[in-house]
Amino acid sequence: MPSLSSSLERVGMPAVDADWLHHLVGDWQLVSDLSFADLVLWVREPDLGTWTCLTHVRPNTGPLVFYEDMVGQPAGPRRAQLLVRCLAEGRLVVEERPEWLNDMPLREEAIPVVRDGRCLAVMTRHSNLGAMRSPSRLETTYRATADTIIGMIATGDFPQVSATADRRRGTPRVGDGVMRLDLDGIITYASPNVISSLHRFGEHGRVLGDYLSRIVTEGIEDRSVVEESLPLVLTGKAAMRAEIEGSGTNLALRSVPLSDNGERVGALVLVRDVSELRRRERELLTKDATIREIHHRVKNNLQTVAALLRLQSRRVDDDLAREALAEAERRIGTIALVHDTLSRTIDEAVDFDDIVSRAFASIVEVAGRGAAVTGEFEGSFGRVAAEDANALAMVVTELVHNAVEHGLDGNGGGVVRIRAARRRVADEQRLTVDVEDDGAGLPEGFSPGRSGLGTRIVSALVQDLRGWIRWETRRSGGTRATFEARLRPITGTERVATM
Incomplete structure (x- = not known):
């Protein structure tokens, strides 16, 4: 079924005239409801001379006339004569004899759609005469108002663009x-x-x-x-x-x-x-503000914990203990970064590229210990639901940290690259991420299940993301860790923006 825009382009309608018809269609539900009638918009095919239905609207205030959509259908000979007469005379024309449709008598009227004194198209109004009865004051007022607006369409005073x-x-x-x-x-x-x-x-x-x-x-x-x-x-x-x-x-x-x-x-x-509508909007705004405040406080608390761990590590003489505390501080900092990002948004989703960029630069600078380590980021993570953000941030930062600290350790520096790509599979989003370095490669006898704490944490979190992960030595040297995550759908986005 062709769209209104494509149909107007096909008949060569100038942009300003097409925009006028778009405004009319955007507001003609008002006319249909006041008329208790179907409205159909027709345009003349430039080469064939035939008339084609561009679009069709039914009333919400009474019984409809056409059960099937009229869009794309040509006008029959009798209706085409009515349209030609309306176009030639430039005024509202009423079909003298009722049209019958499924034993239903119809009154058909043709109205010229005028802009700047030119007729752009013809609109027909179809009323069910069988449903007519002694009108109430409401119906009389509605139809009289509709007739006034119909007259404004024929003189170019409607639609009112503002x-x-x-x-x-x-x-x-x-x-x-x-x-x-x-x-x-x-x-x-x-x-x-x-x-x-x-x-x-x-x-x-x-x-x-x-x-x-x-x-x-x-x-x-x-x-x-x-x-x-x-x-x-x-x-x-x-x-x-x-x-x-x-x-x-x-x-x-x-x-x-x-x-x-x-x-x-x-x-x-x-x-x-709209009292109830506005009340619900205020509730949503209050809820969103509360959620952002919670994320902000969680971030502050996590940063406090990280600072306490940092102070504690300075009082520890054992190097292994000091390193373990530093690892814990880094992981808590990653979670705090996610909550900081969530506290700045109105919905429960984050732009994950921003998190990765901030964390990536920090890890490369700290874990590199002055070595010439270059970080490269390709592709995009996109927006990620809050339920996945923490686990995903932990996995990426652990892999980057391992690549810098272990993969490039002793090499005097190198390159760590993150490559992210998303694709849709059935009804869900799949995210595939590569973290690779050009260092020494995997150690002899590497096994994720028996390796360090970081590797075990990554394996557990990838399972939480309903995905998989594998490590391999690159042919050109270095290590590549690849994991795939099945992202949860983002819910509640743009709730306030559309109000």
Whole structure:
């Protein structure tokens, strides 16, 4: 099924016109919901002269018309005549005879989509006549508002780009609540959902016939923090969004100025109670701040432990004991580095390349003991879940430390290289890491299970990463340790960024 962008490119639609159609499609759910009707966008194929459906939207407020998606389908002869007539006359055209679909009578209307006086495409509106009944005031208001917006599409006054560019979380929809304002900002109609929302906001009087600006102004609790767009939203003079808070209720407002042949006739205001949504967001922000603070305190405590070990090692005369304490201090420092990185992020994942770079430079400098050791880093670890970060950091730093201290020991220096690569296997991420040096190679009779503590730690942690590890002597000299880890999925990312 072709996308809207690819279809517009195929028919050679200029970029500015294509952008206009994208804005229309980004906001036409509003028109479909107000109309209780399906909307279909058609464009004429430049070479064939036929009409093709670009995209299709169904209403959320009533029964749909087309169960199958219309995208990519050509217009039949009867519909093509309607589209050609609409394009030629540049106005809304109604099919005189109802169309029948699965024993369902349909009313079909063609609307020119105009920008700067030019018709870019034709939009059809399909209403189910079989579902028609004596309309309530709500339905009458909805359809009258939809007809006004349809007229604005035909004159190039809709979509309103400033509104569709704002993708704020919690944007109100027609089903959430609808108000109509006159030219002075007086409420001439309010759906039951709107009246209930305003009552929760603190308004206990009559809503109809009152100024929306008066109701909101008296209900706002903190007047020191008011969005700049709020006055324009409350009077319906601009296509904008704003949010208000009062009596423990958060309301999201969106205004859609309405016009007739370019002359403003009032506004549509959509209202949504987003109190629960904002409460959950505040909980997430508090939770994230708490988690970051915990990581920060763990890092501080680990650094304190490392400092105590360093002090203790200075009072020990036995060289082996002093070396063991130094090893413990280094390992604790690695874990502290991970928690320091986690304390700086809003989610439970880390950019592991940053951890490796910081730890790599430190290990090469300390373990090299003044020798000319060069560290090289190729590839990328990417983002790693917190559950894997500590184990992965310990494995990499142990392997690097062993390469510097043992592989290059006595060689007067050399090169230690880390090479990382990720790939997707089925539904999981696999990470393969090589740590190699150009030193003396593996010692005679090397066995990971019977070697030093560092090797045994690495083997145990790789198992925790659900992976494997092997050591080998490089043909060109030196040692290569290769391990693979099956990374856990990262959860909870971008929670706050999308709010």
